[in-house]
Amino acid sequence: MKKILVTGGLGYIGSHTCVDLLEKNYEIIIVDNLCNSELDTLNSIYSITKKKPKFFNCDITNYEELFHLFKTNNIDCIIHFAALKSVSDSVQNPKKYFFNNVEGIKILLRCCKKFKVNKFIFSSSCTVYGFPKVLPVNESMPFGEASSPYGETKIRSEEILLKFCKENKSFKNISLRYFNPIGAHNSNLIGESHKGTPSNLVPIITKSCFNKNIKLKVFGNDYNTKDGTAIRDYIHIEDLSKAHIKAYEYIKDSINNYEFFNVGTGIGYSVIEVINTFEEISGKKLNYIFAKRRKGDIEKIYADIKKVNKKMKWKAKFDLKKMLESAWSWELKRNSNKKTLK
Numbered sequence: 001m002k003k004i005l006v007t008g009g010l011g012y013i014g015s016h017t018c019v020d021l022l023e024k025n026y027e028i029i030i031v032d033n034l035c036n037s038e039l040d041t042l043n044s045i046y047s048i049t050k051k052k053p054k055f056f057n058c059d060i061t062n063y064e065e066l067f068h069l070f071k072t073n074n075i076d077c078i079i080h081f082a083a084l085k086s087v088s089d090s091v092q093n094p095k096k097y098f099f100n101n102v103e104g105i106k107i108l109l110r111c112c113k114k115f116k117v118n119k120f121i122f123s124s125s126c127t128v129y130g131f132p133k134v135l136p137v138n139e140s141m142p143f144g145e146a147s148s149p150y151g152e153t154k155i156r157s158e159e160i161l162l163k164f165c166k167e168n169k170s171f172k173n174i175s176l177r178y179f180n181p182i183g184a185h186n187s188n189l190i191g192e193s194h195k196g197t198p199s200n201l202v203p204i205i206t207k208s209c210f211n212k213n214i215k216l217k218v219f220g221n222d223y224n225t226k227d228g229t230a231i232r233d234y235i236h237i238e239d240l241s242k243a244h245i246k247a248y249e250y251i252k253d254s255i256n257n258y259e260f261f262n263v264g265t266g267i268g269y270s271v272i273e274v275i276n277t278f279e280e281i282s283g284k285k286l287n288y289i290f291a292k293r294r295k296g297d298i299e300k301i302y303a304d305i306k307k308v309n310k311k312m313k314w315k316a317k318f319d320l321k322k323m324l325e326s327a328w329s330w331e332l333k334r335n336s337n338k339k340t341l342k
């Protein structure tokens, strides 16, 4: 049976997608170098699905190892998650990001060409729109100015994929432009875990309830929004992982060989709305302070989701309350031996 190669399959989004693929009885192979994940996630995937996928501890920038993997496995499609994703780290170490994320995709494509693997699903990001002038953002809008080297690697990767599709007509790619994924799997066995301190809003909120050294700062309350705080389109991880199943089903019969879709809920929430909803569902009072705007932050962004709804027949199910309940439940489970702060 042909297999789906999932790069970065032990990471946050990859692990949830692997669970869904296994539950749909697809055969998968996971490649991950564990630079931002743990081998134990493989056991969690097994606990949920009762299936043990093949795993290779391999770096996607290592052509020889990838070559061997492609040679010895019959691969139908690649779902490519493996990338470095910290915006602040990318500002400190831009070369590391370009090498890992851009060279990584080039090496994968070299293997695709060599072994005639002609389906590819790529983890892109709403960051490719830069600072949007019109909302909601739709796919016909051009790339914006990247707000970080990380963002630039996503634009560059999409450009490489487009060129590759133009030169190789039998090769098909779908780029999924994720908005802001949050929450965890309903089993609470997999979720977002960070090597180091998180910088994203929702993990900071949930972690600040256990760790007094994590202080929640709201970056900017002078934006041109309903309450002055920035607006994002948060999407639950289970909705997002399901979009990959839809993409895999869609790519088999798609006519265009290069497609890209927004993957969000289409609804924007402000930082204050997220905080208020979290306080409501958890019964916790968050001690936040207002701070200066964070450099490079966008005032507001949310997705136009008509294209993905219509063409891929995918729609998010979780609302903000349910997403935050899921994120809180995951945090509680991880700290089940600790007391929450007052």
Ligand code: NAD
Residues within 6 Å of the ligand: 007, 008, 009, 010, 011, 012, 013, 014, 031, 032, 033, 034, 035, 036, 037, 058, 059, 060, 061, 080, 081, 082, 083, 084, 085, 100, 104, 123, 124, 125, 126, 178, 179, 180, 181
């Ligand atoms: P993650 O860090 O949890 O997962 C990425 C995985 O890839 C990790 O397990 C890491 O060990 C692995 N990896 C990284 N470089 C590798 C390499 N060279 N070789 C092999 N494995 C490697 O991140 P995530 O949140 O699951 O993100 C997955 C993808 O989605 C990334 O491409 C990311 O840029 C993109 N994305 C994420 C978000 C988000 O907010 N989480 C939003 C938009 C797009």
Ligand code: WQD
Residues within 6 Å of the ligand: 085, 087, 124, 125, 126, 127, 179, 180, 181, 199, 200, 201, 202, 204, 216, 217, 218, 219, 220, 230, 231, 232, 271, 294, 297
């Ligand atoms: C959300 C909102 C912050 C932390 C990042 C990447 C983007 C994409 C998703 C991968 C913003 C505010 C945050 C805090 C705050 N990733 N905030 N206090 O910045 O929208 O997107 O992750 O592709 O590329 O840039 O997500 O969760 O960091 O921030 O007030 O301590 O919360 O200013 O308005 P962001 P985020």
